[in-house]
Amino acid sequence: MEIAIPQKNRIWVLVIVGFFALISIGTYAIHEYYIYLSAYLWFGFIYGMCLQYGRFCFASAFRDLFAVGVPRMVVGIMIATLLFSITSSLVASTGWSTFHAAPWSVHAIIAGLIFGIGMVFAGGCASGSLYKAGEGNGVSMLVILSISVTQSSFVDLGGWFNNLVPKSWAESALTKSMPSSIKVSDGWVDQYLAGYVWDQPVITFAKLLGLEDTSLVGAFVGNTFLGVFLPAICLLAIVYTLWSRQRFTLDFEASEGHKPGLADHVRGYWEMIVSSKRTAIAGLFLGIACGLQMFVIEGLRMKFGVKNAGTLLQRLGHDFGISAKGTVFDPGYWYVTTQEAQWVGWVAQKLGWNNMDNIYFGWVNGIPNPAINPADWMSVALIGGAAVMALSNGEFKWKAPTKELAFWALLGGAFMGIGSRLALGCNVGAFFVRTANGDVSGWSFGLGMVGGAYVGVKIFNWYTERQMAKEMANLDFDL
Amino acid sequence: MKNSLWLVKLIAIAFVGFMMGYAVPPFLEVGFGDNVELLEEGEALPDDIMKQYEHLYQDDEDD
Secondary structure (H helix, E strand, O other): OOOOOOHHHHHHHHHHHHHHHHHHHHHHHHOHHHHHHHHHHHHHHHHHHHHHHHOOOHHHHHHHHHHHOOOHHHHHHHHHHHHHHHHHHHHHOOOOOOOOOOEOOHHHHHHHHHHHHHHHHHOOOHHHHHHHHHOOEHHHHHHHHHHHHHHHHHOOOOHHHHHHOOHHHHHHHHOOOOOOOOOOOOOHHHHHHHHOHHHOOEOEHHHHOOOOOOOHHHHHHHHHHHHHHHHHHHHHHHHHHHHHHHHHHHHHHHHHOOOOOHHHHHHHHHHHHHOOHHHHHHHHHHHHHHHHHHHHHHHHHHHHOOOOHHHHHHHOOOOOOOOOOOOOOOOOOOOOHHHHHHHHHHHHHHOOOOOOOOHHHHHHHOOOOHHHOHHHHHHHHHHHHHHHHHHHOOOOOOEOOOHHHHHHHHHHHHHHHHHHHHHOOOHHHHHHHHHHOOEHHHHHHHHHHHHHHHHHHHHHHHHHHHHHHHHHHHOOOOO | OHHHHHHHHHHHHHHHHHHHHHHHHHHHHHOOOOOHHHOOOOOOOOHHHHHHHHHHHOOHHHO
């Protein structure tokens, strides 16, 4: 049965798209350089549409798996990662990828663990919260606020927290060449980054085979086949064995009258994969869009003769909040959390909190005005794209958070904020993009995130059962 | 409603296509592989912009 979509939804869809189109055309009329920001905007818009269509949320995926044993979305996410890795390798083998692998060590697992607990508490991962905000979900809006504020505050923690910095980190951090504006010895995250993370090796699966990431063989054999395809096949086999096999066996025995053999289980495995059609279709388009974004951004950089959007902003006269090395956050691909930290960092800076003396803002990402921050354009458009999709399908609804849900949203968001800063990314930047590009640290973060999601589900179940028991105890039954 | 969704998709594709028009020519010039350095240099930064940031690279002792 088709749902009747109100006429006002159609109007809102056109208003949202019209607004983004007007921004793109208007800014382009002011200066050609603004097309760089529009590239972020329209890819963000496409991501939003895909995420909402596929219900692409890591928190929901692992909660469904661990709490009720439904693997559908986890399978969809694995397929999406696989499809994205193909487009990534295609772009990487042209030598035009904007992707840079991250340092790898145990920190990625620990960060993933913290992030995983947070996303279950919050009821949405970093990207899931964005698309749910586009559906009018107030809880998700609180999650975004919490992630943003936590990150911005966490990266500037100094004073007493310096006592928690190991001596080796502090010593190593001091050896890094930093301008005097960056107080590298004052700040836990500063010393964690410069004294520990930057000293860790950067490893991709292509490099493990002694191949270049930009070579055709390195990209497809190393990073896609060895780095994504094989692990994904194995993980899906584990998911099938633990969560789908039993149901398939029962159904098979009921219809065929005997136990399934190996060939039947292979068919069952394939059925599990194709049952995640909606998430997989979203994943396919996400993969294509992610690959195209890397290609377009690199092309625009070549066209304008820049390596970072900071140079373009300076040329346009927007020099507030540019980092000490003249850069702003400009990943060149899909990313979620850093731009969330930036807008709070920008507001705090305007209110008198000096954020430009830490490495995260002052040296690497900057805190440009959110109105001209490329990555912020991507996130705002992502919410808009999700809203358009939700309105078109009659799934948009304003939902105010209850006090209890607001508490979990703020707590979960804080965990995710800390986890994403420790990992230098979230479920998108630290897992989805890295894994698809053959970065070993992506799987490490993923491992921690799955463990964290499991712990989060257990804690959440314990809390819910305790609350229910309390409520039941308070009920008076007249028998 | 399906028509407006198609219109939305068409608009998004049109914008992305327009941006591809910017990205493809440099790619055709460079071709496959790591030949990015073969591209002509882009517009240089004006000196006065870099001067604004010079102080950030100086050590305290130099101030």
